[in-house]
Amino acid sequence: MESPITPDLLRRFDVPGPRYTSYPTADRFVEAFTDADYGQALAQRREGPSALAMPLSLYVHIPFCESLCYYCACNKIITRHKSRSAEYLGWLEKEVDLHAGILGPGQPVSQVHLGGGTPTFFNDDELRQLMQMLRSRFAVAPGAECSIEVDPRTVDATRLQTLADLGFNRISFGVQDFDPEVQKAVHRIQPYEQVAALMAEARRIGFDSINVDLIYGLPKQTPESFARTLGQVAQLRPDRIALYAYAHLPERFKPQRRIDAAELPEAAGKIAMLSQALAAFLSAGYVYIGMDHFALPGDALAVAKRQGRLHRNFQGYSTQPDCDLIGLGVSAIGKVGATYSQNAKTLEEYCDALRQGRLPVVRGLALSRDDLARRAVIMALMCQGQVVFESIELAWLLDFKNYFAPELEEMRELQRQGLVVMDDAGIQVTASGWFFVRGVAMKFDRYLQADRNRARFSRII
Incomplete structure (x- = not known):
């Protein structure tokens, strides 16, 4: 094709x-929407007819990364101090308890997603504690869609098996580009062989879906170099591919100031890379889901598109119905009823609210x-x-x-x-x-x- x-x-x-x-969109959220407004939305959900009929989706934001990727626009904290994750887990537990106190026990959950930052910054015991914490306060359905974003540099075959044992059935590998010069320019070195070995192991373990994230428009990328990456990804044949355009906004995202703007591809180069990617993935048999997502025809996302069951939430395209989303952790965004909400963006402000026994929501919107x-x-x-x-x-x-x-x-x-x-x-x-x-x-x-x-x-x- x-x-x-x-x-x-x-x-x-x-x-x-x-x-x-x-x-x-989130840029329209206002500070006039407070934690009290969010608490009221949660209470209305508990008292409404959808309390048990409509499953929840849970998103947990884990902000820590061991090293800085220069292109990143996510809310993250760069640290090598592993002790910080144990402390953060304690704050997450306080936030989960506040939600459970308002919603009541046993709220059904059909989807759990761990994002970041780097969720695999947590060690195995911490991930085990987190999943146990969620399952003890919510009724996570058997076979629920449980996904986690994985930095290939932070896992090995043993850790992948641990993730599967904890109930994760979908994983997403952050790749971005396989070209060594591009990886060096964005400060993210991870050889193709490393990712290939991890994907082979993930398939052996039996994850339901494996996603790969790619970015075009990065420094030192050329249509020729990106074509090689596209060929390597096609060889790996992940179930899903997310292809994002790099947005260079150094005035908003401080890490991007380390990127030499002169090394960024020009508009014509970016257009060529996008056109190459579209042709490569379509010819490899992928279904174009929409925007920047591709999936193999048998993947649940492609099936949902064919059947008209595709949905969209803060994590992108989803097979789940338009359910309420509880955002947990620093900067996390949620949707409950006809409201959106976002937690404090700094760890200090997030922890301070929880220390006072308050939900850490600092802005949001009640939809008209x-x-x-x-x-x-x-x-x-x-x-x-x-x-x-x-x-x-x-x-x-x-x-x-x-x-x-x-x-x-x-x-x-x-x-x-x-x-x-x-x-x-x-x-x-x-x-x-x-x-x-x-x-x-x-x-x-x-x-x-x-x-x-x-x-x-x-x-x-």
Whole structure:
């Protein structure tokens, strides 16, 4: 298969835009939303009809890393002092207990995700304590989707078996690029042979899904060097691939100041790398899930897309229904009911709140009716690739064509470009449009249309 996109389309959509892991996006959260508002949302969930019917998703943020990757824009703490993780585990337990106290015991959980930072900074005993802590306060379902982000430099075959024994059935390896010069430029050295050996062992153990993260647009990358990495990844044949565009924002992310901007590929080079990746993965038999995700046809994510069951949350595309998400740990983001919330971004502020017996939420958002209606449209585009007007009208008691009249004018222009097909019943994203679905969804973002300052977002490609 060849990529159904043209260089002209790639250039036209080389613009910043949200990733829509939520709508409204996290940059719209306000400090007027407090821990008291979040506590009220939790209480309403406990008292509502969905308390036991709708499973929870749990996200735990572990911020520690042993070394700094220069490209990183995540909330992390660089340290080699392993004692810090034991102390952090104690604070997590306090936060979990506060949630359990409000929600009540036995809340069903269908999904657990450990992210970071580097979750495998925790040693085996600490990971065991963490999972036991969660299972003792929540009813984690048998066969629940339990995933963990893994730095290949922090695990070996024995540790992979331990992760499986703890109930993790999905793992994600951070690779980014296999080229030695690129790895040196971003301060992340991990040979191909090391990752290949770990993936072979993960397959032997029997993890349900293995993901590999890649980044294009890094310093010293060229279309030629990235083509070699793409070939190596195709050989490894992970179940899923996440392909991200590097966003160089040194004014926002201090580690990126160590990157020499002169070594970054120009726009034409990035476009070539993206085009190469799309063609390589499609020809290797991967299904394009949307945005920056690919999966083998038999993977649960590809199956969910075929069956129209794809969802999206703060971790990206998911097979899980649109369930409430509890974010645990420093900077973690959650969604409960019609609210979003985010914990304190510094460890000091996070611990101080817990020391006072308070949930460490410092900002968030209570969604308006307009937010909810637009979220439904944006997520339908991002996940199913279509919007059925009648379904939105029935759910939100509005006349779609009147309510979204300006947006439909924008859709007509996208239709002329071949990215969507629109008729009286709805909007359908085309095969080409899937590669620019962020650009399609942006047309329904009321905040973004009112605020043309988009430099804070990564580029669509």
